[in-house]
Amino acid sequence: EVQLVESGGGSVQPGGSLRLSCAASGFTFSYYWMSWVRQAPGKGLEWVANIIQDGSEKSYVNSHLDSPKGRFTISRDNAKNSLYLQMNSLRGEDTAVYYCARFSSGRDGFDFWGQGTLVTVSS
């Protein structure tokens, strides 16, 4: 059974940092692209970042000036079956539930999701 379990969320002040982790099991982690998707309170889903199987390629949302690109870094450790999201210079608008998701083999969608971890940025 595929399982994705996020951790590392919590409350942080604006300008602070957090590192989210996602522990994967039930599948060969190194075979798949992985992703982070977030959802602000009462809002829709927003893709944050993807990472290729060996970590050599990464892509980030870059749709506007407040984009996480440049402040967030996705990474992975295949030996530990783990995905990470390092978040720096956090802002109020980064407040959201952050989901770890497995990118399908066709790289066109997400076939499994974790339960999410809540990040709250507030003074």
Next chain:
Amino acid sequence: YELTQPPSVSVSPGQTARIACSGDVLSKQFPYWYQQKPGQAPVLVIFKDGERPSGIPERFSGSSSGTTVTLTISGVQAEDEADYYCQVADIIDTSVTFGGGTKLTVL
């Protein structure tokens, strides 16, 4: 890419719910569809050309016409009340776009 969904759809139990997702990219690519119930993570319900993952009831189906794709739920049940999102990905740079989501209310 840009995907547009109606904010809400309402149906009575046993009726058919149709949730549309529109966007130019949909003439070339079939979206993924996710169901999200309150307080829960999204769940994949339809992908590729209308395929259902294992465990998803047959009452969920997908169809396409031009630049609009429709998620159809036949014989809607109370448990189908949820938010539904369509999503596409750019195969070249792997960027991902979600529709704004549609709240399905079962009256």
